[in-house]
Amino acid sequence: MTGKTVVITGASSGIGAIAARQLARQGARVVPVGRSQNETFALARELGVEAFVADYARLDDVKALANQLLDTFPKIDVLAHNAGTMMGKRTITEDGHEYTLQVNYLAPFLLQHLLHDRLSTSKAHVVVTSSLAHWFGGIHLDDLNFDKRRYSTQAAYADSKLADLLFAREIASQSPQTGITAAAFHPGVVATRVGRDAAGVLSVSYNTSMGRAFMFNQEKGGGNLVAMLSHENQNGINGQYFSASLISNRLISNARSSKQARDIELGQNLWQRTESILGL
Numbered sequence: 192m193t194g195k196t197v198v199i200t201g202a203s204s205g206i207g208a209i210a211a212r213q214l215a216r217q218g219a220r221v222v223p224v225g226r227s228q229n230e231t232f233a234l235a236r237e238l239g240v241e242a243f244v245a246d247y248a249r250l251d252d253v254k255a256l257a258n259q260l261l262d263t264f265p266k267i268d269v270l271a272h273n274a275g276t277m278m279g280k281r282t283i284t285e286d287g288h289e290y291t292l293q294v295n296y297l298a299p300f301l302l303q304h305l306l307h308d309r310l311s312t313s314k315a316h317v318v319v320t321s322s323l324a325h326w327f328g329g330i331h332l333d334d335l336n337f338d339k340r341r342y343s344t345q346a347a348y349a350d351s352k353l354a355d356l357l358f359a360r361e362i363a364s365q366s367p368q369t370g371i372t373a374a375a376f377h378p379g380v381v382a383t384r385v386g387r388d389a390a391g392v393l394s395v396s397y398n399t400s401m402g403r404a405f406m407f408n409q410e411k412g413g414g415n416l417v418a419m420l421s422h423e424n425q426n427g428i429n430g431q432y433f434s435a436s437l438i439s440n441r442l443i444s445n446a447r448s449s450k451q452a453r454d455i456e457l458g459q460n461l462w463q464r465t466e467s468i469l470g471l
């Protein structure tokens with residue numbers, strides 16, 4: 192990874208922060224992006240690099256982030272769409288979208304769009320942090336915001352992670368035209384603070400010592416992200432979904448994914464619907 196420019200979102204904590212540290216040790220030019228100023232800049236100071244801050248609940252922040260990255264980096268070799276959250280109560284952002292969907296999927300989609308030309312000329316590799324939770328998700332093109340359906344943390348999170356997987360696969364399918372490769376992965380069930388705003392079973396899992404006792408530590412989850420970002424055969428894994436084993440936490444390539452996650456037409460429809468939602 193020596194000399195490669197690697198942009199990692201969600202780098203202020205959890206698996207993103209671990210991956211940023213590991214890749215910096217491997218000689219990569221790591222670009223951490225976080226929401227919290229204090230933590231993102233503290234990590235940047237530790238690594239001696241420049242960092243960027245954006246709240247994905249505000250699409251104006253994503254646009255500003257894209258401009259800053261374009262102004263600063265003539266080449267982006269690797270991009271990790273890793274920022275993510277779970278929201279306990281249905282919340283609509285100032286941009287008019289369900290919060291979890293915006294942070295986990297719409298904002299990365301917008302960033303990808305705004306960076307497209309730079310990623311394309313860089314022949315970049317993109318990694319999307321999806322989740323095993325995608326198995327419980329469904330894409331409702333006519334109700335992405337939970338206007339008609341009953342909201343729960345689990346449903347919103349699962350839907351967003353399914354959208355992430357379809358997003359990665361659609362980027363991958365465009366690879367012959369764009370030169371950008373992409374893969375998605377589940378990093379393992381890792382004891383991070385991802386569930387701090389969750390409700391229900393996900394809150395119990397992530398926010399109690401009992402739930403966390405069954406999770407892998409952040410070094411392991413971060414190591415899986417590093418493995419995805421530094422994979423030696425980026426063309427070979429284009430479009431693949433990797434999943435960390437529930438038992439060993441070892442990454443399994445070509446992992447099984449849900450029926451909707453393999454639906455090429457659904458991926459294309461979601462892509463078009465997302466462009467229309469974001470006015471692209």
Ligand SMILES: NC(=O)c1ccc[n+]([C@@H]2O[C@H](COP(=O)([O-])OP(=O)(O)OC[C@H]3O[C@@H](n4cnc5c(N)ncnc54)[C@H](OP(=O)(O)O)[C@@H]3O)[C@@H](O)[C@H]2O)c1
Nearest residue numbers: 201203204205206226227247274275322380381383384385
């Ligand atoms: N932990 C697991 O078991 C697990 C399993 C499957 C998938 N994942 C996925 O792994 C990724 C990393 O999560 P993690 O487990 O490492 O949790 P984490 O420690 O909570 O890290 C999440 C990262 O996302 C950022 N983020 C959250 N809300 C944001 C917003 N509104 N705008 C911009 N950035 C925001 C956080 O920034 P701040 O801290 O600065 O707010 C943080 O850097 C997420 O996509 C998550 O869904 C995790």
